Amino acid sequence: MLGQKDELFPSNRRPTIAVTVLGDMKGLGVITQEAHKEVGSYAALNKVDYLYTTGELAMMISQAALEQGMSPDNVIHFERLIRKPIIEWPIRKRSSTSLMC
Structure with missing residues (x-):
């Protein structure tokens, strides 16, 4: 269904640590839930x-993952989301209500 998802997760160019940041995908209509779950999986x-x-x-997305x-x-x-330099993002923080980026 999501033909471009391989571009989000390019396995042939995998860095040492793969960090993926994703947000809401709006405007998907009836496939909204299915699409978000598919990306998380x-x-x-x-x-x-x-x-x-x-x-x-x-x-x-998180729940499916x-x-x-x-x-x-x-x-x-x-x-x-709150803007802050990416270098200051929490790597091992378990949960929060705001992403500082």
Whole structure:
């Protein structure tokens, strides 16, 4: 269904630590839930080390990744996004209500 998801998780160019940051995918209509869950499952099955999500809909991405076996320590969901340099992002923070980025 999501033909471009391989571009989000390029396995042939995997860095030492794979960090993926995803947000709400709006405007999907009737496939909204299915699409968010599919992306979360895909992230988990493609060995993303850390998954950060932000937004109400993106919570489904995190939940699907956890259901596919990602460690709860490596799946972090934030309700809102606050701008801050990426170098200061929390790597092992278990949960929060705001992502500082």
